[in-house]
Amino acid sequence: MDLKFKIIKKSKKNMARLGEFTTKWGISKTPMFMPVGTQATVKTLNPEELAEAKSNVILSNTYHLWLRPGEDIVKKAGGLHEFMNYKNGPILTDSGGFQVFSLAEKKNIKEEGVYFKSHIDGSKLFLSPEKSIEIQNKLGADIIMSFDECPPYPATHEYMENSIERTLRWAKRGKAVHNNKDQALFGIVQGGCYEDLRKRSAEETVKIGFDGYSIGGTAVGEEKEIQYKEVEYTTKYLPEDKVRYLMGVGDPIDLIEGVMRGVDIFDCVAPTRIARHGNAHTRKGKINLRNNKYKEDFTPLEEKCDCYACKNYTKAYIRHLIIAEEVLGQRLLSIHNIRFLTKLIEDIRENIETDTLEEFKEKFIIDYYNK
RNA sequence: GCGGUAUUGGUGAAGUGAUUAACACGCCAGAUUGUGGCUCUGGUAUGCGUGGGUUUGAUUCCCACAUAUCGCC
Numbered sequence: 001m002d003l004k005f006k007i008i009k010k011s012k013k014n015m016a017r018l019g020e021f022t023t024k025w026g027i028s029k030t031p032m033f034m035p036v037g038t039q040a041t042v043k044t045l046n047p048e049e050l051a052e053a054k055s056n057v058i059l060s061n062t063y064h065l066w067l068r069p070g071e072d073i074v075k076k077a078g079g080l081h082e083f084m085n086y087k088n089g090p091i092l093t094d095s096g097g098f099q100v101f102s103l104a105e106k107k108n109i110k111e112e113g114v115y116f117k118s119h120i121d122g123s124k125l126f127l128s129p130e131k132s133i134e135i136q137n138k139l140g141a142d143i144i145m146s147f148d149e150c151p152p153y154p155a156t157h158e159y160m161e162n163s164i165e166r167t168l169r170w171a172k173r174g175k176a177v178h179n180n181k182d183q184a185l186f187g188i189v190q191g192g193c194y195e196d197l198r199k200r201s202a203e204e205t206v207k208i209g210f211d212g213y214s215i216g217g218t219a220v221g222e223e224k225e226i227q228y229k230e231v232e233y234t235t236k237y238l239p240e241d242k243v244r245y246l247m248g249v250g251d252p253i254d255l256i257e258g259v260m261r262g263v264d265i266f267d268c269v270a271p272t273r274i275a276r277h278g279n280a281h282t283r284k285g286k287i288n289l290r291n292n293k294y295k296e297d298f299t300p301l302e303e304k305c306d307c308y309a310c311k312n313y314t315k316a317y318i319r320h321l322i323i324a325e326e327v328l329g330q331r332l333l334s335i336h337n338i339r340f341l342t343k344l345i346e347d348i349r350e351n352i353e354t355d356t357l358e359e360f361k362e363k364f365i366i367d368y369y370n371k
Numbered sequence: 372g373c374g375g376u377a378u379u380g381g382u383g384a385a386g387u388g389a390u391u392a393a394c395a396c397g398c399c400a401g402a403u404u405g406u407g408g409c410u411c412u413g414g415u416a417u418g419c420g421u422g423g424g425u426u427u428g429a430u431u432c433c434c435a436c437a438u439a440u441c442g443c444c
Contacts, residue, residue, distance in 0.1 A: 038406050059405070098405045119407045150405075188405090219404045227404095247405035254404075269406040277403070277410075292399070325409065 003143070003184040003211040005243050011352055015235060015262035018352045021243055023142045024182075025056075025089045030243065030264035031348055033255065033341045034059045034092065035272060039068070040084045043272050044331040045338075047086050052308055053339040054346070056089030059267040062135050062145075063096035063127070067120055071138040079140030090142040092267070095132045095174075097188070097216070098248070101150040109149060111166065129174035137180040144178075145214060146171045148188040153221045160192045164201040171208055184211035186245060192217055193226050195233040202237035212243035215263070219249050228257050235262035252281060252344055252368060256361045259348050271341055275333035278322040281340040283367050289333065294319045307339035308332075 009018040019030040035042045035050065037058040042050060050058070065074060077083035080091050100107055100114045107116035113128025132147035148167045151160060171187050178185050187210035191197030205213060218230045231246060238244055243265060246258050250268020258266060271281065278290045282302045287294075300310040301318070309318070309332035321329025351360040 036406065043406080061406080064407085092405095094405045099407090102405090103407060145405080148405095214405080216405070245405090250404055266404095268404050270404050273403060273406060273410095279403085288401080290400085327409090330409085 001182055001184045001211065003243065005212070005241060007240065009352060011260075011355055011357060013355060013358060014260040016259045016348075016352045016357055017240075017262065017264065018349055019243075019264060023090045023184075025087075025142070028057055028090060029349065031255075031259045031345055031352075032057060032265050033250065033345045034265065034267040035338050035341075036060075036267055036269045037084075037091075038269075039064050040074070040080060042334070042338075043276065044327060044334050045272075047084075047088050049308070049331070049335055050338070051088050053335050054342040055338050057092070057265075058086070058088075059092045059094060060139070060141060061094050061096070061099070062132055062139065063094075063099035065093075065139055066096065066127075066135050067118060067125075071135045075138040075140065081140070092143040092245075093136050093139055093141040093145065094247075095136065095145040095147040095188075096127050097132075097145070097148040098150050100127065101152065101220075109166075111169075113147075114149075129170040130177045133174045133178050133185075137178065137183065140180070141183065143184045143186060143212070146174045146185065146187050146210070148190060148216055150217050150220070151190065151192060153192065153217075155192050157194055157197070160190070160194055160197050164190045164197050168201065168204050168208070171205060171210075175208060175210070186210050186212040186214045186243075188214040188216040188247070189234050189238075190217045191230075191233070193222060193230055195229075198230065198233035199237050202234050206237070206239060210242070212245060213238050214245040214247050216247050218246065219254070224254075227254070228261065231258055231261045231263060238262075250341065252341070253361075253365060255341070255344060256348060256357070256364060259352070260357060260361070268341075271337035272334045275337045276330045278329075278333070279337075280318075280333050281337050283364075285368050289315060289319045289322050289329075291319075301333075301336050302340075305336065305339065305343075307336045309336040 003021055005019060005021040007017050007019045020027045034057045035055055038061045040060055042058055074080055074083050100116060103119050107114055113126055115126050118125050129147040136144040147170050149163050151163050167190050187205040189201045189205050191201040215231060215234045218227050235244055244263050245265040246263040249258060249266050250270045255266055278288055280287050280301045294315040297315040302310055313332055318329050318332055351357040
């Protein structure tokens with residue numbers, strides 16, 4: 001599928017751009033943030049709650065759905081949207097490449113694909129570019145990812161060079177078998193912290209030709225300044241007229257920094273994960289609801305927030321729920337954190353419109369870090 | 372009244388005549404970036420019922436008292 005992407009406005013001061021892409025679900029505005037729904041659910045939330053948090057695009061996962069319940073069952077259900085009753089908007093699926101990096105302890109990366117052990121029962125598994133695309137074709141997300149290798153940080157130049165070449169060959173193989181006309185396919189740029197490798201990976205991936213381009217292998221342990229450079233080293237070699245997706249990045253400040261370097265889409269598990277661990281994003285920094293000081297705090301998480309949690313509940317109550325390990329606490333914080341990021345992205349879009357993103361960033365940092 | 376047993380942090384408890392009193396839970400704080408984990412990492416008794424004694428040294432041994440508990444009259 002050809003993903004129609006239109007740039008509405010480009011900043012004169014940096015690489016930020018305002019845009020929109022169209023799927024059968026309608027128009028999606030960029031920059032955009034997606035929460036993660038690994039196992040065909042954004043943990044603790046239903047689609048109505050996501051909609052209320054102004055979230056309409058999610059990222060799901062090939063590896064997890066392949067193991068459970070299996071792609072054939074999702075296909076029989078009528079695809080991922082039908083299966084999980086998700087009608088808010090587009091769904092993306094990650095290729096499973098990241099899981100090979102993050103949870104497969106004993107992995108063996110070969111030219112044909114990756115051999116590793118299931119985290120569920122330890123059984124031997126094999127995932128290849130072809131297999132990943134085949135699974136994603138059945139899952140039926142609107143946008144799917146090439147199968148890539150996400151190398152750890154630090155990695156030597158030599159290792160990274162071999163890795164990006166292999167990821168390029170995998171990208172070609174995946175594209176060759178992609179046969180679901182309703183799905184857009186993105187290529188993934190790697191190269192770690194090395195500019196020459198990011199450049200080569202980007203240019204060669206673009207030559208293969210994809211509907212959009214993902215930036216992978218960042219936020220894997222490197223310093224922030226390096227992380228931002230990695231993004232820069234990539235976006236400057238990507239075509240203007242295609243969507244750029246920075247994978248796995250969702251620190252509030254990273255969203256602003258990413259947008260200023262030309263990123264259109266972000267996803268991150270952080271808002272929902274930190275929520276389940278009792279933390280909430282606020283404009284005045286991240287707060288930990290477990291802290292004793294919120295015991296008798298009968299104000300909302302954030303005064304001006306329009307989310308369901310802030311409109312109806314107090315910190316003291318949410319603290320109680322979190323400490324008592326009640327799932328409603330995790331849910332309310334997840335709702336709030338997602339809304340925090342979708343609101344931040346809305347503000348970012350407005351500031352691109354008025355070309356005031358730099359000023360917005362300065363103020364945001366002062367509020368967020370000077371507690 | 373007589374005899375036995377026990378008394379260690381917020382809780383359940385381990386332990387030793389002498390370096391910083393184990394562990395668990397709780398509590399306090401921190402982490403978390405293409406989500407296996409309701410996860411991970413720290414901190415948390417200047418003190419071993421009270422008062423005496425023995426000893427170079429006692430939470431650990433002895434005595435008295437207090438409290439709890441069991442048995443007997």
